[in-house]
Amino acid sequence: MSSRDKIPNSPAPKRSARGRPSQARDHQGRARLTITDIARLAGVSKKTVSRVINEAPYVNARTRSRIEAIIAEHGYEPDPQARGLAFRRSFLVGLIHDNPNPQYVEYLQLGILDALVDRGYYLVIRPCDRRSPTFLADMRAFVERLRLFGVVLTPSVSEDEGLAKLLESVGCPYVRIACARLDKPARLVLTHDARGAAAAARRLAELGHRRIAYISGPPLFRSSHERRAGFTAGLAEYGLELAPELTVPGAYTYESGLARGRELLVLSDRPTAVFVGNDEMASGVYSAAHELGIRIPEELSVIGFDDAPIASRIWPAMTSVRLPVQEMGRMAAQKLFATPKEAAKTSAAEFTPALIERQSTAPPFGSRPARS
Amino acid sequence: MSSRDKIPNSPAPKRSARGRPSQARDHQGRARLTITDIARLAGVSKKTVSRVINEAPYVNARTRSRIEAIIAEHGYEPDPQARGLAFRRSFLVGLIHDNPNPQYVEYLQLGILDALVDRGYYLVIRPCDRRSPTFLADMRAFVERLRLFGVVLTPSVSEDEGLAKLLESVGCPYVRIACARLDKPARLVLTHDARGAAAAARRLAELGHRRIAYISGPPLFRSSHERRAGFTAGLAEYGLELAPELTVPGAYTYESGLARGRELLVLSDRPTAVFVGNDEMASGVYSAAHELGIRIPEELSVIGFDDAPIASRIWPAMTSVRLPVQEMGRMAAQKLFATPKEAAKTSAAEFTPALIERQSTAPPFGSRPARS
DNA sequence: CTGAAAGCGCTTACAG
């Protein structure tokens, strides 16, 4: 629409042409208050006002409260850009993500914002593609140009060592949300995916299932391996093993769940239960079962992972494994604000998923119910 | 975790304590290039470099290309914060939203970013609650403190006249995504929800349905009314009317869809088809039908709206009405960059939804198929 | 076509 941006990354603003006042004024035409105004009003220097704003020590208690009163009275708020320039960093936190699950990303954002809003920080979004040839360069430009205060990383990009090293070397604080101890505690929000998967395994074993299938996520996602490992461990507690022919690779997509589901359910000795790496794929398994006229849960028990909205909306409502995504986002952002001292002795924020039981599991077809 | 932020909105950064270099240097210890360095390297003044960065006229072509070469060679990128301070506005675009649909918000973000990334602008997220007593004050603080370049508004907050007036008065450019002509063309990405709903009506009418129910969204959403109006109009083309007892209010939630579905499907003369205000509620209707043993589409045709992921994952796959959300986001952001001249003669970006036919519709139970 | 000066609204270092 505009020809203003022929040179990428070098936009040429024409604010005045767009009718915005060229001075710091609000809509009444009142000049916007600056630190200088507050200083004048309080009869002190800018530096003293600055000390109050930044909660610096060595300010006379009376002077401080007088200045605070004036600040409050006028609703003065320091300009983040000016502070940022002087501080050599911004009041922006970045979210770098490549998670294919929209509601995961959305809830994470809400959680991060919970932690930022009251602190006067803001959230800048940056989706990415780890496989892009310019991935690291792009991330670096993002972080450096904006002089980000810090950055939150979600799976699977949180598992990228190249990115972590880059951020470290550039001096940009970061927190990884991950399902394995990939980093030091101060930088880690750890989800125990394996434990959630183990709970799913136990549930199926307790119901009496023996022919149990597993549809994994893609190898690029660490969670694929953690969930599988946890599921295997859970089965082992009951002396069960994952049959190789019933262990198949998916891609965390509906389509892959549908395809793997069709293959599994057509087997002569088909499984009586299936644990699926995420709900998205699990809904594909549902469709496969419907196609083949196989009833859930009577003829096939299904457990998913994520407790995505679809889990409770699909019919019959699906048993799944839930992680408190919003809370995880809040913790991740919070960790960014730890002082070095706090960071040194902090532990990782750890989250154990909960098995949310609904209507998609039952004892294996033809067996006697083990519970009732 | 930290005690650094006792005064809300007045964070006290301690970057040096966190180990970041106190000067503009990259991780090799090289000082980060500034406009002064480029000027020195090119043997010109800062102002001339500035002119090149901003694509200002009146720069000798040779001088310009020499400077551009030096900029490219060193990978110099002007500091957005410094430019922002001087320009009195930032390179940030805000997304203000209160849409309950995560994937809607996510795809919108992706679309907005499509338009921003190459221009060197960034996206800041701000969820909100129109009913909060501090709503307008919060939005104002957000927009003014960050000196946003502009802001994108999504339904239903895009329908808030108080917010629009505030933005206007503060001089913050904005674009509304809305399903009615709520603003001047330059500020509007218009979705023709009514047309999509009409298409749904025609489809059901053509299949031979006469007892047709409608579950609306909440009155606070303009789309509730547009969709209903469009649906009514579509029926009218076939001489049909929406029976009052089959027209019920929902809330755009799964739960409300489930509740209204139960009520409708239990009627002695129950509908043979239902058009539901969004897919989220439609999935509730699916559950109600399942509970009652009513088969979709044989005994009940269902059409939703949004073409949310669940529409294609649920069984049987649901016919729905699709809007190109990502494209809408891109257009909205793009409109923010229009010059005043362009804005004056621009028209609204308009989008007509498409009816995506899947497996949830069929001729009314017991009737002879009208088509085959 | 180009540049020296002043300024955007803050903070850092240095004095006192």
Added chain:
DNA sequence: CTGAAAGCGCTTACAG
């Protein structure tokens, strides 16, 4: 406990 000076990295307004 407080302040005057210089600076963050850019741009505006004014000269030439």
